[in-house]
Amino acid sequence: MNPADLLIDAFGRVREVVHEAVAGLPAARLAARVDPGANSIAWLVWHLTRIQDDHVADVAGREQAWTEQGWAARFGLPFAEGATGYGHTDDEVAAVRAPAELLLGYHDAVHARSVEFLEGVTGEDLDRVVDEAWSPPVTLGVRLVSVIADDLQHAGQAAFVRGTLDRRPD
Numbered sequence: 001m002n003p004a005d006l007l008i009d010a011f012g013r014v015r016e017v018v019h020e021a022v023a024g025l026p027a028a029r030l031a032a033r034v035d036p037g038a039n040s041i042a043w044l045v046w047h048l049t050r051i052q053d054d055h056v057a058d059v060a061g062r063e064q065a066w067t068e069q070g071w072a073a074r075f076g077l078p079f080a081e082g083a084t085g086y087g088h089t090d091d092e093v094a095a096v097r098a099p100a101e102l103l104l105g106y107h108d109a110v111h112a113r114s115v116e117f118l119e120g121v122t123g124e125d126l127d128r129v130v131d132e133a134w135s136p137p138v139t140l141g142v143r144l145v146s147v148i149a150d151d152l153q154h155a156g157q158a159a160f161v162r163g164t165l166d167r168r169p170d
Contacts, residue, residue, distance in 0.1 A: 003126060003141075007118045010148045014052075015111045017155035018045055021162050022100045031097045034164050036090060041158045041165075043096040045103045046075070047085030048154040053110040054084050055147045059130045059140055060117040071106045118144075 001009075021041055022030065030042040039047075050066065057064040066072050072081050078095055085096075126141030138146075 003123050004118050004121045007121060007144055007148075008115055011052075011111060011114050011118065011151075014048070014148065014151040014155055015107065017152070017159055018048070018107050019104060021045065021155060021158035022103050025100055025162070027097060027099045029165060030100060030103065031094070032161075032165055033094070034161060038161070039093055039157065040096065041161050042098050042103060043085065043088070043093045044154045044158040044161070045107060046096050046098065047088075048151045048158075049103075049107045049110050050084040051086075052114060052147055052151055054082075055143060056110070056114045056117055059143055060113075062113075065106070065109045065113055069109055071109070074102060075106070 022045055025041065027042075030045075031040050033040050053064045053066050062068075067081060075098055077083070079092065085092075121140070126139060126144075128140045129137045130140050130143050131138035
């Protein structure tokens with residue numbers, strides 16, 4: 001297996017978990033929180049998708065789908081256009097409300113762009129430094145693994161929230 005295939009498979013696994021966590025839920029259930037300080041499924045999926053969009057677009061040298069494809073306008077969230085959810089307050093988490101079709105549409109658009117970029121990645125590319133603000137500097141390989149790890153963690157959290165909410169009586 002070459003590096004591109006491995007990375008595409010990993011990002012595909014994120015997509016699978018996202019779809020399982022979101023599919024068929026009404027917007028109210030997607031915005032529900034297991035307690036006032038917890039993240040909702042909508043926020044978790046929006047955030048993990050924003051991180052993937054932000055980070056992969058950066059290393060690919062292209063504009064984010066969020067702005068280029070009009071997703072920011074479609075979501076209409078009360079945040080700066082560049083917000084990714086990092087450091088959000090409880091009130092900001094609560095402000096992320098969206099139907100399943102919008103969340104999955106944005107995630108699928110970002111996934112497609114990620115795959116398009118990853119198809120051309122070689123083993124040598126993974127050693128390219130993409131962020132010198134850290135010590136040691138961050139390589140493409142490290143950045144991609146970081147995105148995958150963060151996305152899988154949040155996708156798993158969304159799946160956990162769904163399971164918890166599914167067991168609650170309405």
